[in-house]
Amino acid sequence: MKFLEPILLACWLMGIIMIQFHERTNILLKKRDHLGLLPNFHLFSPKPFKGTYLIRYKVMHHNLGTPIIHREQLSYWGKSGLIDANQKIIKCINNLCKSTINRPDQSNMNFALLLNFIKNDAKTKIGIGKGEIQFFILIAYNGEESLKFNSRVYDL
Amino acid sequence: MIYNYFTYPPHIIKFLEIFLSLSLLLSSLQHLKNIHCFSPQGLLPWDLLKRKNIYVWFRSERFKCFFGKRSMLLLNIIRILLLPLYILSEKEEFHFPTLVILTLITYMIYIRSSLMSNAADQVNNIILTGLVISQSLTGYTSDKIIIYFFALLLIVSYFTSGLLKAHEANWRNGVYLKQVLITRNFGNPILLKSLNQVNLKVFKLLSQIIVIWQLSSFLTPILPTAILYCYLFVALSFHLATGLLMRLNGFIWTFTGLLPTLIYLHVNISNFL
Numbered sequence: 001m002k003f004l005e006p007i008l009l010a011c012w013l014m015g016i017i018m019i020q021f022h023e024r025t026n027i028l029l030k031k032r033d034h035l036g037l038l039p040n041f042h043l044f045s046p047k048p049f050k051g052t053y054l055i056r057y058k059v060m061h062h063n064l065g066t067p068i069i070h071r072e073q074l075s076y077w078g079k080s081g082l083i084d085a086n087q088k089i090i091k092c093i094n095n096l097c098k099s100t101i102n103r104p105d106q107s108n109m110n111f112a113l114l115l116n117f118i119k120n121d122a123k124t125k126i127g128i129g130k131g132e133i134q135f136f137i138l139i140a141y142n143g144e145e146s147l148k149f150n151s152r153v154y155d156l
Numbered sequence: 157m158i159y160n161y162f163t164y165p166p167h168i169i170k171f172l173e174i175f176l177s178l179s180l181l182l183s184s185l186q187h188l189k190n191i192h193c194f195s196p197q198g199l200l201p202w203d204l205l206k207r208k209n210i211y212v213w214f215r216s217e218r219f220k221c222f223f224g225k226r227s228m229l230l231l232n233i234i235r236i237l238l239l240p241l242y243i244l245s246e247k248e249e250f251h252f253p254t255l256v257i258l259t260l261i262t263y264m265i266y267i268r269s270s271l272m273s274n275a276a277d278q279v280n281n282i283i284l285t286g287l288v289i290s291q292s293l294t295g296y297t298s299d300k301i302i303i304y305f306f307a308l309l310l311i312v313s314y315f316t317s318g319l320l321k322a323h324e325a326n327w328r329n330g331v332y333l334k335q336v337l338i339t340r341n342f343g344n345p346i347l348l349k350s351l352n353q354v355n356l357k358v359f360k361l362l363s364q365i366i367v368i369w370q371l372s373s374f375l376t377p378i379l380p381t382a383i384l385y386c387y388l389f390v391a392l393s394f395h396l397a398t399g400l401l402m403r404l405n406g407f408i409w410t411f412t413g414l415l416p417t418l419i420y421l422h423v424n425i426s427n428f429l
Binding site for chain 1 (some may be wrong): 195270281317
């Protein structure tokens with residue numbers, strides 16, 4: 001049994017080293033790493049984003065007839081204390097902003113997280129239980145704003 | 157004195173266990189503070205998270221009760237209560253089962269809150285799993301190989317990070333370091349304004365110190381003892397700074413707990429040479 005320990009640990013360490021430097025191993029192992037036992041230390045060198053993301057969303061409540069427009073700024077989201085959840089949201093926004101405007105919405109996990117965050121924000125701030133929501137992502141840099149993404153209309 | 161203290165494996169393991177427990181305690185307190193996020197109306201409801209491919213095992217409705225807000229609350233409270241038991245228990249027949257239960261609970265919390273987790277949480281999982289493997293195969297007192305494993309893990313983590321920074325021109329000239337520290341996502345809101353006014357040359361110097369320090373990690377086993385102390389001092393300062401400036405509090409405890417493993421590796425390599 002004593003020989004088993006060095007073999008197991010050596011294989012594990014080899015996996016950790018491979019995941020850092022070999023792209024194919026990274027893709028292969030990352031899918032199977034449910035417990036975070038093969039960390040990618042690239043995360044230790046984060047790249048900052050220049051400018052500010054602006055998320056503006058429009059909530060449409062049919063009873064009132066006119067849509068209520070509400071603005072929210074992403075940089076304030078740090079207050080929730082969920083730093084890493086916000087990083088996932090920013091990652092999603094980065095992906096969305098890379099593409100051209102009006103592309104089909106991504107149905108991935110991070111997008112669902114972003115949409116959920118915006119829906120929750122709208123429910124808290126506007127206090128409407130039912131209605132429709134559409135959001136826009138803009139980048140503000142040096143006093144100029146540019147539209148990067150507009151979503152479909154979703155049920156609130 | 158410190159050098160001699162960490163030449164004895166049980167001292168290193170005990171030190172690591174205490175710091176690991178502090179890191180897990182901090183993690184659980186942060187989860188409890190944000191417990192509202194785990195409710196169906198919160199930011200991280202289980203229905204949303206289980207769409208992710210890695211949760212394919214847990215898609216069935218019967219797992220729902222393990223990952224709700226109440227179970228998250230319960231898991232974190234149990235983990236907090238287990239931590240003093242884990243540190244204070246000296247007997248192996250009591251210590252090992254506590255470690256196994258603590259590891260399983262930490263896995264469950266990690267699965268549920270992986271979106272909130274960072275590299276410190278992943279390293280916590282590695283430490284717990286490594287200790288379970290080591291103590292189940294060789295017993296509590298003869299942990300030598302696992303200490304080498306932790307030391308090499310630390311070296312790989314620093315070296316990889318240093319290599320990536322060295323490749324980026326903006327990390328080398330300090331631009332990225334300044335930008336990272338003044339973003340609201342990574343930075344500390346209290347220090348944002350004062351950091352923004354600091355000259356870029358200061359960040360360039362700091363950035364280059366960090367890159368050289370991280371890249372030199374693979375030399376730690378063969379460094380002269382006095383330089384090794386300097387290396388460990390920079391490491392401690394680095395983790396304290398990331399904790400205070402970037403609010404990565406878990407890193408302080410997890411990585412500081414692993415630093416004595418470098419001393420142990422150094423002692424044994426020096427003896428061998």
